[in-house]
Amino acid sequence: MQIDYRSRLNEAQYEAATHRGSPLLVIAGAGSGKTRTIVYRLARLVEEGVPPESILLLTFTRKASFEMVSRASTLLGRxxxxxxxxxxxxFAFATLRRHAAELGVNPAFTVLDKADASSLAKDARDRLELGKGDKSFPKKDTLVEVVSKSRNKELNVSDLVSREYPHLLPYCEDLEEIAHAYRNLKRNHGLFDYDDLLFELERLLLANPKVLETVRRRFNHVMVDEFQDTNLVQARLVKLIAGDHGxxxxxxxxxxxxxxxxGANVANILRFGEEFPGARVVRLERNYRSTQPILDLTNTILENAREKYDKHLYTxxxxxxxxxxxxxxxxxxxARAVLQRVSELKREHGLDTGDIAVLFRAGFMSYLLEVELNKLGFPFVKYGGIKFTEAAHIKDALAYMxxxxNPSDLAAWNRALGHVKGVGPKTVPKVIEAVLRGDADWLAKRTAKNQQLGDLLRFLDTLRRDPGRPAHALEAIAEFYLPIMRRAYPDDYPRRQQGLDELASIASGYQDCPSFLADVSLENPGEDREAPPEDALVLSTIHSAKGLQFxxxxxxxxxxxxxPGKRAMHRMEDMEEERRLMYVACTRAMDHLDLFVxxxxxxxxxxxxxxxxxxxxVTELPAELYDDYRETFGGGFEMARPRGMPEPPTSAPTTGGPAKGGDGGALPMGYCRHAIYxxxxxxxxxxxDKYRVNFQDFGLKVIVGRFLEPEE
Structure with missing residues (x-):
């Protein structure tokens, strides 16, 4: 029995599944049933007599390919x-193996995984004798990352470093030499990395017309999923295999x-019609995930995109x-407002914790929220980036504090001394013992020979005598630690610096170091492997949330x-990608979408x-598309005043009544000032003699009355 495609697909899906005779581009809006459309198109081709072995289905994960083929098999009953x-x-690997002779390589060539490629890059560096004794020199993983990115984006190494790794510019010539040596090592030893598979396949097809014709005859139909994520060479491979008439x-x-x-290049999908003349464009615009108010907002986000396929999602x-x-x-x-909103969604809308996701552009942006969740013992899981207290540079900074x-903290000593040159595993316990025993003579002899050790011990003595408030202590720690961080993590210390800034931001709300350390060090129950994911709040970077819904x-x-990020605001192409990132974030929402500003x-x-x-x-969104809430000094939120509504009364509530301050004077329930907050x-x-005060920049604090000055 044939499948009733018209009853199972909407009009646009049906057109995409049944179109024949010319190239086809399906613009599948978020939540529009993209996978379903591919599955039914695959089934339709087989139903019409196309041999399954002549359909090439290219995806970005094996799981996606397996799911599509499996679902089509179920539909067809075969x-x-x-x-x-x-x-x-x-696909490239299988084709290269089959035609290795034409390419002039051993069919038993080895494909390097990421770890193997990193080791080979290190070998190339060592053979050139570059970076010897320079702890700031890029690590082997960064070497491979730079080389791979330059190939995927088809930029020379110097241009890539200037754009994306400016802190590595002093090593630019060295990186170019290493990239060249790395390529030679692979060629001389019959080794391919993942990037080689694509470029060597392209070389094979261009240099051998007979092989190209064989491949084209074998695959009469080419289907590509997530075409917007292809890089330049992948798009060229699709063009080569499909040919002018495929x-x-x-x-x-x-x-x-x-x-x-x-390395993904959005131009590949935007220029599809130019590469494949006569292509039919089908837009999937009916959304099966989100409510219409959410879609109205996401449609508006896209309206200001410079280059795009026009589409209007509806549901x-x-x-x-x-x-x-x-x-x-x-x-x-x-961070506190997010927790209030989570409670409201659970209480008033009956949502489970696992139904709620908090999304952010970069991993460090959730640090403040993670601390608040830890303080409450609230379970959470995090996807993308690294959890705040797990980051090595954060652990380092906290170790000093x-x-x-606590000068007896052995774990902190191990971490701090681990960055001191000349203090190895055997020496560490001796140093700790001497410090705790107060053996000044032994320490004097050691520090006379080791300046780094002396600097560390003097710094810790100064910090111990007067740590001050946590924010002040972290300022001193950051100054001392910055050169250490540059040596220990030379490849990405600018990003890690942002983490230290966030740590200082968290510390600013604390009066003493022990309280601060207790809060940031609490174990997160969400990390318990036995805790089911549905009981945990999801924190995720937007990139890691793509393909999910909540x-x-x-x-x-x-x-x-x-x-958008700072760099994106100075480059239009980056700004456009940030807009798309915003769109992806908002289209993950099914019923409720909240934007925090x-x-x-x-x-x-x-x-x-x-x-x-x-x-x-946010500013470009029309006001009628969302409800606008502003934080009050009372710690809650109130809706912004709609146009035409009179101003609310200015008199403040007097919860609790006036009270006596520490100096015997009355403190009214109104505005006040504090020397720090x-x-x-x-x-x-x-x-x-205490008061609960909501400070504009620091939130709720309990303060002794004599430190508050009422406003006149």
């Missing part, structure tokens, strides 16, 4: 194991092209819930130079919160 489905790299169907969404850092899922924009006083109060508070999604840090963020070197402008992705609002008296 096996389709003969469909050559798989990744670009697996049938090629590419499926993807230009609005979800967010992997430029891996039959109606709701009265509009997306919300939460404007918080600071990035610190943003731990030693200032009933409720919150997007953090929607401020200029945070999202901090009005200030902590700037470490200034030791204060600095105002930030809202993200342009600045302007705030007293919202509660805690007898006999």
């Amino acid at each position: 096996g389709l194991a003969s469909v050559p489905g798989g990744t670009f790299h697996s 049938e090629v169907a590419a499926v993807g969404d230009d609005a979800q092209s967010i992997y430029a850092f891996r 039959e899922r109606a709701t009265s819930h509009r997306p919300r924009v939460y404007r918080t006083h600071s990035d610190a109060s943003q 731990r030693l200032a508070c 009933k409720a999604v919150m997007v953090l840090d929607l401020a200029e130079e945070r999202f 901090p009005e200030a963020v902590w700037v470490r070197h200034l030791e204060r919160n600095e105002p930030v402008r809202p993200s342009p992705f 600045g302007r705030g609002k007293i919202i509660q008296h805690i007898p006999p």
Whole structure:
């Protein structure tokens, strides 16, 4: 019995599944049933008599290929194991093995995995005798990363370093030499890395017309999933294999092209019609995931894209819930606001914790939230980036503070001494014992021969005598640790510096180091392997969340130079990708979408919160598309006043009534100032002499009355 395609597919899906006779590009909007369309197209081709072995299905993961072929087999009621489905790299490997003689290589050539490639790059560096004794010289993994990126993006090494690794510019000539030596080592020893598989396949097809013709005759139909994620050579391979008259169907969404850092080039999908004249473009615009208010907002995000395929997502899922924009006083109060919203979604809408995801552009942006979750013992899982307390440079910085508070902390000593040259595993316990025993003579002899050890011990003595508030201690630690961090992590220390800035931001809300250390060191119950994922809040970078969906999604840090990032605001192509990243984030939401916009963020070197402008992705949204909430001095949120509504009364509530301060004077329930925290609002008296104050930049604090000055 034949499949009833018309009843199982919507109109656009049906057109995409049944189109024949010319190249086809399917622009599959988020949540529009892309995989379903590919599965039914595959089944339709086989039903029409196309031999399964002549259909080449190219995907970006083996799992995706297996799922599509398996689902098509179920539809047809017959096996389709003969469909050559798989990744670009697996297809290239099989083809090169089959035609190794024509390429002039041993058919038993070895393919290097990532670890093997890194080792070979190190070998190339060592043979050139580059970086000897220079601890700042790029590590082997970074060497391979730079070489691979330059090939994928088809840029020379110097151009790539200038654009993406400016801190490595002093080593640019060395990197070019290593790249050349690395290529020669592979060639001389019959080795291919993953990038070689693609470029060597292209070389084979271009240099051997007979092989090219054989491949084209074998594959009458080429289907490519996630075409927006192809790099330049992958797009050229599709063109070569399909030829001028072959049938090629590419499926993807230009609005979800967010992997430029891996070499993906959005121009491949935008220029499909130029590469394949006469191509039919089918747009899948009916969304099966999100509510219409969410789609109205995401459609608007795309309206200002410079180059795009016009599409307008719609759904039959109606709701009265509009997306919300939460404007918080600071990035610190943003973290607390997220927790309030999570509680509200669970309490008022019956959502399970696992139904909710908090998304962010970069991994460090969740650090403040992670600390708040740890303080509450709230389970969470994090995808993308690294958890705050697991990052090596964060552990290093905290180790110094731990030693200032507890000189007997052996684990912290091991970490701090691990960065001292000349202090090996056998010497570490001797140093610790001498410090704890107070053996000044032994230490004097050691430090006379080892300046780094002397610098460390003198720094720790100074820090121990007067650690001050955690933020001040971290300022001193950052100054001492920066040259160490440059030596220990030369490849990415600028990114790690951001992590230290976030650590200082977290510390700014604490009065003493032990309390701060206790909060950041608490074990996260969400890491318990026995805890089911559905009981944990999902924290994820947007890249890691692509392809997923959640009933409720919150997007953090929607401020200029945070999202979009600072570098993106100076390069139009990067800005366009950031817009697409915003679109991907918002289209993960099924029922509830919340956008968080901090009005200030902590700037470490200034030791204060600095105002930030809202993200342009928020400011360009029409006000009628969302509900606007602003944080109040009472710690809650109120909706912004709609146009035409009179101003609310200015008199403040007097919860708790006036009370006596430490000097005997009355402190009214109103605005006040603090020497460190600045302007705030007293919202509660805690007898006999304390007050709960909501500070604009630091959130809720309990302060002794004599340190508060009421505003006149």
